[in-house]
Amino acid sequence: MLDTTRDPAQFRKAIREWLSIACPEEMQGRESHDGFAESDICWGGKRFEFSSPAQKTWMDNAASQGMTVPTWPAEYGGAGLSREQQKIWIEELSAVGAKLPLQSFGIWMLGPALLAFGTEEQKKRFLPEIARGEIRWCQGYSEPGAGSDLANVQTKAEDMGDHWLINGQKIWTSYADQADWIFALVRTDRDAPKHKGISFMLIDMTTPGVTTKPIRLISGKSPFCETFFDNVKVPKEHGPGINAIVGEQNRGWDVAKHLLTHEREMIGSGSRGPLGGRSVGQILSSDSTLNDNPVLRAEAMKYEIDSMATGLTLDRYKDMAGAGVPIGNASSMLKYQGTELNKRGYELLMSLTGSDAAEWDSPHGELASEWLRTKANSIEGGTSEVMLDIIAKRVLELPYK
Amino acid sequence: MESLILNEDETMLRDAARGFLDASAPVTAFRKVRDDGTGFDRGMWREMAQMGWAGVLVPEANGGADMGHRAAGILAEEMGQTLVASPFISSAVIAATTLRAAASDRLAGIADGSTIYALAIDEGAKFNPKAVMMEATQSGNAFKLNGKKGFVAEGRAADRVLVLARTSGSAGDADGLTLFDLNTDRAGLTRDAIAAVDGRDYARMAFDNVDATGDDVVGEVGGGLAAIQTGLNAGQAAIAAELGGVSAGAFAMTASYLKERKQFDKLIGTFQSLQHRAAHLWAEIEVTASAIANAGRMLDADPANAAVAVSLAKARATDTAKLAVSEGVQMHGGIGMTDEFDMGFYMKRARVGAEWLGDYGYHAAIVAAARGF
Numbered sequence A: 001m002l003d004t005t006r007d008p009a010q011f012r013k014a015i016r017e018w019l020s021i022a023c024p025e026e027m028q029g030r031e032s033h034d035g036f037a038e039s040d041i042c043w044g045g046k047r048f049e050f051s052s053p054a055q056k057t058w059m060d061n062a063a064s065q066g067m068t069v070p071t072w073p074a075e076y077g078g079a080g081l082s083r084e085q086q087k088i089w090i091e092e093l094s095a096v097g098a099k100l101p102l103q104s105f106g107i108w109m110l111g112p113a114l115l116a117f118g119t120e121e122q123k124k125r126f127l128p129e130i131a132r133g134e135i136r137w138c139q140g141y142s143e144p145g146a147g148s149d150l151a152n153v154q155t156k157a158e159d160m161g162d163h164w165l166i167n168g169q170k171i172w173t174s175y176a177d178q179a180d181w182i183f184a185l186v187r188t189d190r191d192a193p194k195h196k197g198i199s200f201m202l203i204d205m206t207t208p209g210v211t212t213k214p215i216r217l218i219s220g221k222s223p224f225c226e227t228f229f230d231n232v233k234v235p236k237e238h239g240p241g242i243n244a245i246v247g248e249q250n251r252g253w254d255v256a257k258h259l260l261t262h263e264r265e266m267i268g269s270g271s272r273g274p275l276g277g278r279s280v281g282q283i284l285s286s287d288s289t290l291n292d293n294p295v296l297r298a299e300a301m302k303y304e305i306d307s308m309a310t311g312l313t314l315d316r317y318k319d320m321a322g323a324g325v326p327i328g329n330a331s332s333m334l335k336y337q338g339t340e341l342n343k344r345g346y347e348l349l350m351s352l353t354g355s356d357a358a359e360w361d362s363p364h365g366e367l368a369s370e371w372l373r374t375k376a377n378s379i380e381g382g383t384s385e386v387m388l389d390i391i392a393k394r395v396l397e398l399p400y401k
Numbered sequence B: 001m002e003s004l005i006l007n008e009d010e011t012m013l014r015d016a017a018r019g020f021l022d023a024s025a026p027v028t029a030f031r032k033v034r035d036d037g038t039g040f041d042r043g044m045w046r047e048m049a050q051m052g053w054a055g056v057l058v059p060e061a062n063g064g065a066d067m068g069h070r071a072a073g074i075l076a077e078e079m080g081q082t083l084v085a086s087p088f089i090s091s092a093v094i095a096a097t098t099l100r101a102a103a104s105d106r107l108a109g110i111a112d113g114s115t116i117y118a119l120a121i122d123e124g125a126k127f128n129p130k131a132v133m134m135e136a137t138q139s140g141n142a143f144k145l146n147g148k149k150g151f152v153a154e155g156r157a158a159d160r161v162l163v164l165a166r167t168s169g170s171a172g173d174a175d176g177l178t179l180f181d182l183n184t185d186r187a188g189l190t191r192d193a194i195a196a197v198d199g200r201d202y203a204r205m206a207f208d209n210v211d212a213t214g215d216d217v218v219g220e221v222g223g224g225l226a227a228i229q230t231g232l233n234a235g236q237a238a239i240a241a242e243l244g245g246v247s248a249g250a251f252a253m254t255a256s257y258l259k260e261r262k263q264f265d266k267l268i269g270t271f272q273s274l275q276h277r278a279a280h281l282w283a284e285i286e287v288t289a290s291a292i293a294n295a296g297r298m299l300d301a302d303p304a305n306a307a308v309a310v311s312l313a314k315a316r317a318t319d320t321a322k323l324a325v326s327e328g329v330q331m332h333g334g335i336g337m338t339d340e341f342d343m344g345f346y347m348k349r350a351r352v353g354a355e356w357l358g359d360y361g362y363h364a365a366i367v368a369a370a371r372g373f
Helices: A008-022 A053-064 A083-095 A105-117 A120-131 A252-269 A280-285 A294-322 A328-358 A367-374 A384-395 B008-024 B027-036 B042-050 B069-081 B088-101 B107-111 B224-260 B272-301 B307-337 B343-355 B360-370
Strands: A137-140 A156-159 A163-174 A181-187 A198-204 A210-215 A224-235 B117-120 B135-139 B142-153 B160-166 B177-183 B189-194 B202-213
Touching: A008 A053, A008 A083, A083 A294, A105 A120, A105 A137, A105 A181, A105 A252, A137 A163, A163 A181, A163 A198, A163 A210, A181 A252, A198 A224, A198 A252, A252 A328, A280 A294, A280 A328, A294 A328, A294 B272, A294 B307, A294 B360, A328 A367, A328 A384, A328 B272, A384 B272, B008 B042, B008 B069, B027 B343, B069 B088, B069 B224, B069 B272, B088 B107, B088 B117, B088 B160, B088 B224, B117 B142, B117 B224, B135 B160, B142 B160, B142 B177, B142 B189, B160 B202, B160 B224, B177 B202, B177 B224, B224 B272, B224 B307, B224 B343, B272 B307, B307 B343, B307 B360
Parallel strands: A137 A181, A156 A181, B117 B160
Antiparallel strands: A156 A163, A163 A224, A181 A198, A210 A224, B135 B142, B142 B202, B160 B177, B189 B202
């Protein structure tokens, strides 16, 4: 049993010992791999194919101790860790080169939404199965006509007495074709002002009328789908007392806004470390042609400085959050700086690796594909321009009119 | 290491400093210093010394407050916000840190503000300690110093000066430099005032057969770079913090102007082109603030290994201050170009601060070397 004692040194020791038992050897030492392999991520869910039996063992062992969702309360499948303990956990994980045992939109997005806005019945029904990696969730926010203007969602939910009748289309739903459930923004009141008629609804993807279609991206990959709802009947309750709507009906925008703030912090911080673990300095000094190129050198120097300072800013904001200082709309700054920096870093990597990186399968891994993928960083979760709008209006309080 | 946010004592220090400076040293006070050509206000410096600022890095046994480098950074940042001119960095940070390492008995004078120190390294237009050529010819325990130093901050007012001179080797060698601690009224030492754009106290110093002895040497003969290293790092972190304050001060002026100035019958702050530029600038200031806080923390926790953190802070602070003052003038429009308005003071201080103790490229090279290239 994992000892989650309060003393940091004891906790670190306990984590270290537990890791040596719970994390299969095969799942350690993976951070040192060149680049970043999407196949290394354990997403869980009914349709997920584990890359190895060890991957499943690691997930199950962690879940049994609440360590797939370490900061959630124990009664919902977590380990109730403090922020400080969470930091130690991540440090110890990376010390042995292990990936997180489970990652998912359920953990990142729906869990925090339910913890903040859900009823006890909703939490008990949905959180433990996320923690155990049994159900994989996807996020249904954007629509063809609702991108930056997210509150313009038109997917309609009609009140049919005992159920909602859903019609409409979502786009950019990450991994919808592999998800079991979707949390979606739907319009439950067409007459209200646009922010006031939206509800945050939980829908089983196996319900008749739900279909998905992957979108092929410039990177050659298809992480996103279109999701269609054609006369989909969603029961008002997913079991006794378990409302299909999270938070109040027609107040789904509050839930969505809360989650977006959360998402921005996350995108800004990046889950895989800068540049997928690649070192600009190492690449630059490996080739004298590069090293003698003053423009590339200057760009690389400036990138390193900005990258380190941005990393320290994430640390500083974590320290703030840990001390109970509300971050609020400043998360837009973290998202803006983190994503713009990441795009710059990948542009630099592409220049440094030259024609090698122009090949889909290069000595630097799937660098070209990753580089192309970064172009979405400053679009998804709110564009850089929307982030600057939020900073200007909400943080700096510049006038509307 | 301590968290990157302010602890309770530091928050109190910042609030107290801000309260004092807003009341006693607003930008109008600097304007008077500039107009009078005094370089800084000695009365003000005495008041700061009484509050313990001059002794911020001096041990309590020598009459100091011994609050550490993060605290010194907080004070420097607050002084940057209202453009306070003072010998704080030269004397209370660089000299105090350097002489503390050498266990000098002159620390008490620094702490009570009675002794003002300057630092004389530069001989060319760019900061480069290794390039020092000024000769210190040794015979037995005696030295004769001959040569010139330029752009010595607080060089006019200084009672004493830390001088880096060459006892062996040639320009470019890291070895062979020796650090001297000299009184400025020593025979053969002459000073010429420099009128600099930021309106502060600078001097050129000429050394014509200035006599020194082994007692004047700080650290080892030939080991001058080592003797000054931590003091320099402390000074670089402090000027970075001051530039952080300069950025914040210029930004605050600009943000308020966007909320009051009307053109085309609208507040100019409603224009998205200006909103985005202001938001970007604020985001840059936030990132730089983290690097500044980290440099102070590293100097307190592990001074021997703080050089990269300090260079990171100085590089970022230089870059951000340049952006803050350029955007400040541009967003103010014509009034930003007038001497009557304060924005120009911020711009001129940011320029000198960018050069002093190493420019962006100097510090970027140190970071790059640490990052493997």
